[in-house]
Amino acid sequence: MMSPKELIEVALLAGEIMLKNGAETYRVEDTMVRICSKGNLKFAESFVIPTGIVATVADEENNFLTISKRIKNRTIDLNKISLVNQFSRDFQKHEYSYAQSIKILNDIQNKKGYSNTMTPIAAALVCCFSTILFGGKIVDAISAFFVGLFTQAILNILNLRKLSYFISYIIGGFSTATLALITVNFHLGINLDKIIIGSVMIMTPGVAITNAIRDTIAGDLLSGVARGVEAFLIAIFIAAGAGIALSILK
Amino acid sequence: MEKSFWFQLISAFLVSFSFAILTNSPKKTLIFCGISGMIGWFVNIIFLRSNFSPIIGVFFAALTVNIFSEIFARLLKNPVPIFLIPGIIPLVPGAGMYNTMTALIKNNFDTAIKTGIQTLLIAGSIAIALMLVTSFNWIFKVFQKIKFGK
Numbered sequence: 001m002m003s004p005k006e007l008i009e010v011a012l013l014a015g016e017i018m019l020k021n022g023a024e025t026y027r028v029e030d031t032m033v034r035i036c037s038k039g040n041l042k043f044a045e046s047f048v049i050p051t052g053i054v055a056t057v058a059d060e061e062n063n064f065l066t067i068s069k070r071i072k073n074r075t076i077d078l079n080k081i082s083l084v085n086q087f088s089r090d091f092q093k094h095e096y097s098y099a100q101s102i103k104i105l106n107d108i109q110n111k112k113g114y115s116n117t118m119t120p121i122a123a124a125l126v127c128c129f130s131t132i133l134f135g136g137k138i139v140d141a142i143s144a145f146f147v148g149l150f151t152q153a154i155l156n157i158l159n160l161r162k163l164s165y166f167i168s169y170i171i172g173g174f175s176t177a178t179l180a181l182i183t184v185n186f187h188l189g190i191n192l193d194k195i196i197i198g199s200v201m202i203m204t205p206g207v208a209i210t211n212a213i214r215d216t217i218a219g220d221l222l223s224g225v226a227r228g229v230e231a232f233l234i235a236i237f238i239a240a241g242a243g244i245a246l247s248i249l250k
Numbered sequence: 251m252e253k254s255f256w257f258q259l260i261s262a263f264l265v266s267f268s269f270a271i272l273t274n275s276p277k278k279t280l281i282f283c284g285i286s287g288m289i290g291w292f293v294n295i296i297f298l299r300s301n302f303s304p305i306i307g308v309f310f311a312a313l314t315v316n317i318f319s320e321i322f323a324r325l326l327k328n329p330v331p332i333f334l335i336p337g338i339i340p341l342v343p344g345a346g347m348y349n350t351m352t353a354l355i356k357n358n359f360d361t362a363i364k365t366g367i368q369t370l371l372i373a374g375s376i377a378i379a380l381m382l383v384t385s386f387n388w389i390f391k392v393f394q395k396i397k398f399g400k
Contacts, residue, residue: 022273027329077274078335082328113274122271126339129261129268133291134345152272197348201265202272204342206335209373213380214331217388239351247355 002039004059006098008067010091011035013105015046015053016069018084021077022207025049026218031088038092050074050226073162076207083108116156123152123202131198136191140198143189147179147199155203166237172203173241181249196242205234255295262291266336275332282322286337290315294341305368305375308341312379315341320387334380343372 002010011032018028025048036044036057043058054068087104090096096104114122127148131141154175158168180195189195208231216224266287270280290311297307319333346369353362 023329024331078329078332079274079276082276082279082332085329086327114271119272122268125268126265126272129264130340130344132261133258133265133340193348193352197344200348201339201342201344202269204339204344206269206339206342207273207331209342209376210331210335210338210380213377214384217381217384235347239347242348243351243355246352 002098004039004041004057004063004065007036007039007041008055008057008065010098010101010105011046012053012055012067012069013102013109014084014088015048015055016071017105017109018081019048019050019053019071020074021080022074022211023081024211024214024218025220025223026215027081027085028053031084034088035091049220049223050230075159077113079113080108080111083111119156120149120152124149126202127151127199129198130201131194134194134197136194136198140189140191140194143180143183144195144198146188147176147183147195148202150179151176151199152202166233169203169234169237170241170244173200173238173243174245175241176200176203176238177242177245178249181245200238200242203234203238205231208234258295259288259292262340263288265340269339270332270336273335275336276328279322279326279328279332282326283333283336286315286318286322286333287340289318290337291340305371308343308372309375309379311341312338312376313383316380316383320383330384338376338380341376343369346372 014035015028015032018031019025028048029046032046032048032053032055033044036055040060041057042060042062043056045057046053046055048054050071052068052070054066056064056066058064084105087101087108091101124145125148128141128145131144132138136144151172155168155172158171176199177196180189180192180199183189183195184192208227212224212227212231215227263284267280267284269287270283275283293314294307294311297310298304315337316334319330319337322328322333323330346365350362350366350369353359353365
């Protein structure tokens with residue numbers, strides 16, 4: 001049996017991994033409370049917003065223990081959320097020691113996603129086939145393929161530099177429109193608008209949109225509004241980036 | 251016509267499949283992410299070809315995507331958003347956003363307001379569809395707990 005202090009440390013690490021990689025806040029809260037319910041605690045509560053975690057536990061003698069964690073940079077890695085989810089279920093069933101559970105969680109945290117060569121290809125496929133969905137011709141789809149390949153490569157480099165997210169979205173929108181203009185000028189594509197519409201799909205804030213809705217229904221109004229604003233701003237930044245490129249270069 | 255129909259479905263599958271790679275979904279879920287995107291686009295096409303407004307089409311498409319995501323989530327024991335996020339990507343009103351932006355660049359405010367509001371309504375109909383399914387699902391869960399809890 002773990003002490004309350006060890007238990008809350010495990011819960012905090014699990015919650016941190018989930019929140020950093022794009023989980024809904026209610027899911028993080030549930031997971032943390034579920035992990036804490038394993039010990040002999042009188043009270044366990046966690047409060048999570050997209051930028052931070054606060055958790056409190058109390059043992060039988062009313063010794064309260066509060067721990068808080070600020071989340072500064074966030075990425076998206078749904079695989080890690082799925083793994084931590086699985087871990088919290090296993091944690092309830094089996095008797096894990098403190099060292100064991102910290103090791104499992106650290107392994108999850110250090111897990112690599114799809115490789116840096118794989119993501120541009122996936123992005124290129126998204127752009128290519130969304131261009132077809134929005135009514136582009138085959139030639140447009142082929143030029144969108146290359147636009148997506150280069151845009152995702154640029155975004156990967158920007159992510160490594162840890163720039164603030166709105167700058168990378170503006171640059172992403174800008175480079176998409178610029179590359180699309182180049183392909184049209186070289187007569188590779190025909191419909192400029194279809195290529196751009198298809199190519200900005202890789203930057204759409206899908207995670208922010210779904211999390212905003214699911215958080216709002218769960219009653220986490222604060223997180224829901226925060227994520228809704230995030231999604232809206234990302235859309236505006238992409239449009240602004242593309243708009244700057246179009247109005248300067250056209 | 252029929253040929254392009256199948257072509258569109260395959261495209262929607264590949265869009266969702268590749269987007270799932272961008273969000274680092276687990277390997278064994280990728281195919282199902284693609285399927286959920288394909289189902290959503292199928293519903294959307296059916297409604298558009300029956301001359302419904304795009305808002306209604308996207309609404310029912312998002313509804314279907316969410317129902318299937320809940321089913322896949324239970325089958326594969328993974329969180330619902332893993333299937334939901336790639337599934338709704340083809341429905342996101344990218345074209346509306348682009349048209350609003352270009353109208354603003356050309357100082358064409360009437361068109362900008364018209365397309366802007368239509369884009370917002372489509373985005374809102376996705377939100378309402380997801381809200382409906384998710385809240386029904388949670389009501390169902392509460393009843394299950396009462397039934398099997400004690």
